[in-house]
Amino acid sequence: MTKPPKEIRNICCIGAGYVGGPTMAVIADRCPNIQVNVVDLDAARIAAWNDSDLSKLPVYEPGLDAVVGRARGQNLHFSTEVDIAISKADMVFISVNTPTKAKGLGSGQASDLRWVEACARQVAKCAKGHTIVVEKSTLPVRTAETIQAILHAAQKPLVDESSPRSFVVLSNPEFLAEGTAIQDLESPDRVLIGGEDNDAIEALAKIYSQWVPSEKILRTNLWSSELSKLTANAFLAQRISSINSVAALCEVTGADVREVSMAIGADSRIGERFLNSGPGFGGSCFKKDILNLVYLCRYFSLPEVADYWQNVVTLNTWQQHRIARLVVKQLFGTVTGKRLALLGFAFKANTNDTREAPAINIAKDLLEEGAQLAIYDPKVNAKQISMDLQLHESSPPDSEAGPTRAALNGEGTWWPESSVIEAVNGADAVLILTEWEEFRHLNWAMIAPKMRQPAWVFDARAVVDPIAVRSTGLKLWRVGDGDS
Ligand code: NAD
Ligand code: UDX
Numbered sequence: 001m002t003k004p005p006k007e008i009r010n011i012c013c014i015g016a017g018y019v020g021g022p023t024m025a026v027i028a029d030r031c032p033n034i035q036v037n038v039v040d041l042d043a044a045r046i047a048a049w050n051d052s053d054l055s056k057l058p059v060y061e062p063g064l065d066a067v068v069g070r071a072r073g074q075n076l077h078f079s080t081e082v083d084i085a086i087s088k089a090d091m092v093f094i095s096v097n098t099p100t101k102a103k104g105l106g107s108g109q110a111s112d113l114r115w116v117e118a119c120a121r122q123v124a125k126c127a128k129g130h131t132i133v134v135e136k137s138t139l140p141v142r143t144a145e146t147i148q149a150i151l152h153a154a155q156k157p158l159v160d161e162s163s164p165r166s167f168v169v170l171s172n173p174e175f176l177a178e179g180t181a182i183q184d185l186e187s188p189d190r191v192l193i194g195g196e197d198n199d200a201i202e203a204l205a206k207i208y209s210q211w212v213p214s215e216k217i218l219r220t221n222l223w224s225s226e227l228s229k230l231t232a233n234a235f236l237a238q239r240i241s242s243i244n245s246v247a248a249l250c251e252v253t254g255a256d257v258r259e260v261s262m263a264i265g266a267d268s269r270i271g272e273r274f275l276n277s278g279p280g281f282g283g284s285c286f287k288k289d290i291l292n293l294v295y296l297c298r299y300f301s302l303p304e305v306a307d308y309w310q311n312v313v314t315l316n317t318w319q320q321h322r323i324a325r326l327v328v329k330q331l332f333g334t335v336t337g338k339r340l341a342l343l344g345f346a347f348k349a350n351t352n353d354t355r356e357a358p359a360i361n362i363a364k365d366l367l368e369e370g371a372q373l374a375i376y377d378p379k380v381n382a383k384q385i386s387m388d389l390q391l392h393e394s395s396p397p398d399s400e401a402g403p404t405r406a407a408l409n410g411e412g413t414w415w416p417e418s419s420v421i422e423a424v425n426g427a428d429a430v431l432i433l434t435e436w437e438e439f440r441h442l443n444w445a446m447i448a449p450k451m452r453q454p455a456w457v458f459d460a461r462a463v464v465d466p467i468a469v470r471s472t473g474l475k476l477w478r479v480g481d482g483d484s
Contacts, residue, residue: 008034008132008203012089014119016040016049016078018181018284018353019136019174020095021059025067026185028076030211037077037085049078060352060379063182086126091203094119094147095136095174100288109295111140111288120147124154127165132200135171138285140292141227144169144194170195170204171222173229178283179350191217194225230289230296234309237286239274241315247277247480248322257480258462277480279358279433279460280319282347287313287356320358323479324365327458330477331428336370336410339397339452341423344434344461345377345385352379358460359433360388367412372397375416376423378436382416389414397426425450435461448472 013024016038028036040046048058050072054065068076079085086092096115101107116137123133133151135144151167158165171194176184191208195201205217220228247257257277265272281287290309297306328335347357354360363373367389374396375385382393394413397404406413417423420438424430424447432439440463448455457469459478469476 008090008207010034010089011036011091011093012085013038013093013095013136014040014082014086014122015093015095015097015115015137016042016045016058017095017097018059018061018178019176020093021049021057021078022061022064022067022176022181023095023136023174023185024093025064025071025076026182027207028071028074029067031207032075034207035075035077035088036071037079037088039079039082039085041080041082043080046078046080060350061178061181062350067182082122083126086123086131087128089127089131090129091132091134092123092127093134093136093172094123097284098137098139098288099284100291106295109291109298111138111292111295113139113143113146116143117146117150120150123167124151127167128158128161129163130166130168132203133167133169134204135169135226136174138173138229138233138289139171139226140296141223141230143226144171144222168195168197168200169222170197170200171225172204173225175229175232178353179348186211188212188216192220192225192228193217194220194222194228196222230293233285233289234293234312236274237281237290237316238309238312240276240278240281240286241312241319243275243277244280244319245315248319250480250482252482254482256482260480277462278435279323279362279479280316282355282357282359284353284355287316317361320361321365323358323458323460324362324369326477327366327429327431327456328369330456330458330475334369335366335428337372337407338428339372339374339426340366341417341420341427341430342373342375343377343420343423343430343432343439344436345375345380345388346434346436349435349437352381352384354380354384354388357388357434362431362433362460363389363414367391367414370410370412372407373412373414374423374425374427375414376418376420377434378438385414385416421447421450427451427455429456429458431458432461432463435463439463444468444472444474448474 011034013020020038024036024038045058048056054069094116096119098111101110101112148169155165157163173192191212193201193204201219208217246260250257261275264270265275290313294306294310345357345359346354386393393415396415456475462478466476
C-alpha cells in the first residue's frame with residue numbers, strides 16, 4: 001500500500017455546518033502550512049461563510065468571527081466545488097449531518113447515513129493518490145466498515161492516471177459543544193483518533209499536535225473511537241435526565257435542586273459539571289445519539305440495555321411536557337387567549353441553533369392550549385421559529401383593534417418580538433427557556449407593571465434572582481425549587 005504523505009498539505013472537509021465550519025477554521029488558524037477547503041452542497045450556507053460581514057456567518061459561536069477573519073482567504077476556503085476539493089486533498093474529513101432516520105427500517109432511532117455514504121462515494125470517485133478519510137460526523141459503531149468497503153471497491157487508477165489509488169479510514173469524533181466551540185477546539189479535554197493504520201493516525205495526530213498537548217491525543221481502535229462518541233453523549237445526557245428527575249422531587253418536598261446539585265457535585269467521583277436542572281436537554285446530538293445507541297442495542301439483541309438508555313430520552317421529553325402543564329395549571333387551568341412571553345428559543349445560550357430546543361415542545365403544548373406567544377431570542381430569527389413550530393407568525397395583537405380572529409377562536413398564535421420589554425407587555429406570564437446572559441440581569445421592577453396581574457414568572461433555567469422577582473409582586477416558579 002502506498003504510504004501516506006508525511007506532511008498533510010491539503011485538507012478537504014465535506015460539510016460546512018456547526019462542526020465542519022468551526023473545526024476547520026481552528027485547524028487552518030493553527031496550521032498555516034495546510035490549505036483547508038471546506039465544501040458543502042448548500043450554496044446559501046457557503047455564501048454566508050464567505051460573507052465579508054463576519055457577523056453574518058451561518059453559525060453563531062463566540063470567537064468564531066475572529067478565527068475565520070484571520071484564516072479565510074489565506075489557507076481557509078469555503079466553496080461548493082466538492083469534487084475539486086476532494087481531488088486536491090491528502091486528507092478528507094466527513095462532517096455531514098447524521099440525523100435520526102424518519103422512515104423505513106430503524107425509523108425514529110437509527111442514524112440516517114445517506115449523506116455519509118454519498119460522501120464516501122464522492123471520495124471514491126474523485127480522490128487521487130493516497131487519501132486519508134476521517135470520520136468527523138458522529139456515527140454508529142462499525143460505520144467505518146461501510147466507508148472502507150465503498151473506498152476499497154474504488155482502489156483502481158482514475159482514467160487519466162496510471163498509479164493505483166489508496167485509502168485509509170480513521171475515526172476522529174468531535175466533542176465540541178455549541179456555544180463554546182472555539183474554546184473546546186482550542187483547548188480540548190482530549191482528541192480521539194481511532195484507526196488501524198499507524199502512519200495515517202500519526203499524520204492526523206501531527207496536525208492536532210500543533211496546539212494540543214501530546215498526552216491529550218488519544219489513540220484507539222476504530223470501533224472504540226466510534227462508540228466512545230455515542231457513549232460520551234449518552235453519559236452526559238443521562239446526568240441531565242437524572243438531575244431533572246431529582247428537580248421534580250425537590251419541587252414537591254421543599255428541597256432545592258441547586259443545593260442538592262452542589263452537595264452531590266462536591267463528591268469528586270461525581271463532579272460538579274452537567275448538574276444544572278432545566279427544561280431538558282436539546283441540541284442536535286444528545287437525543288439522536290442516544291436513540292442510535294438504543295437502536296444498536298436492539299440490533300445486537302440487548303433489549304434491557306436499549307430500554308435503559310431509552311428512558312433517558314423519555315424522561316427528557318417528560319420534563320418539557322411537565323413544564324408546559326404546570327404553566328397551564330398555575331394560570332387558572334387555561335391559557336386560551338392569554339398572552340405569554342417566551343424568553344429564549346435556542347437550545348442553549350450562545351448559539352443560534354434551535355435543533356431539538358426544549359422551547360419547541362413547550363411552545364407547541366401551549367399553542368395547542370390556545371396561548372398567544374410573544375417570542376424573543378437574541379440570535380434566533382422568526383423564519384427559524386416558524387419552521388420549528390410548523391406555524392406561520394401572526395401579527396402582534398393590536399390593543400385598538402382588539403383580539404384577533406384566531407385568538408377569539410381559541411387558536412394558538414405566535415409572533416416574534418425584538419426585546420424583552422416588548423415581549424412582556426400585557427403578558428400573564430414570562431417563561432425563561434434559554435439561559436441567555438441578559439435574562440440574568442432583567443429589571444423586574446420595570447417588567448412587572450407592564451404585565452397583566454396576577455402575573456407569573458416561570459424560570460426553567462434558574463437564572464433570575466428570586467428576591468428581585470418576588471419583591472415586585474410577581475409569582476415565581478423556578479425549576480427544582482420547593483415551596484419553602
Ligand atoms: P449540520 O447539519 O450543521 O452540517 C452538515 C452539513 O453537511 C450541511 O451544511 C449539509 O448541507 C452538508 N452536507 C450533507 N451532505 C453533503 C454532501 N454529500 N456533500 C457536501 N455537503 C453535504 O451538522 P453539524 O451540526 O455540523 O453536525 C455534523 C456531524 O457532527 C453530525 O454527525 C453530528 O452528530 C456531529 N457532531 C455535532 C456536534 C454539534 O454540536 N453540532 C458536535 C459533535 C459532533
Ligand atoms: C453536546 C456535547 O456536550 C458535546 O460534547 C457533543 O460533541 C455535542 O453534543 P451541545 O449539544 O452543543 O454538545 O451542548 P451541551 O452543552 O452538551 O448541552 C446540551 C443540552 O443540555 C442543552 O440543551 C443544555 O441546556 C442542556 N444542559 C446542559 C442542561 O440542561 N444542564 C446541564 O447541566 C448541562
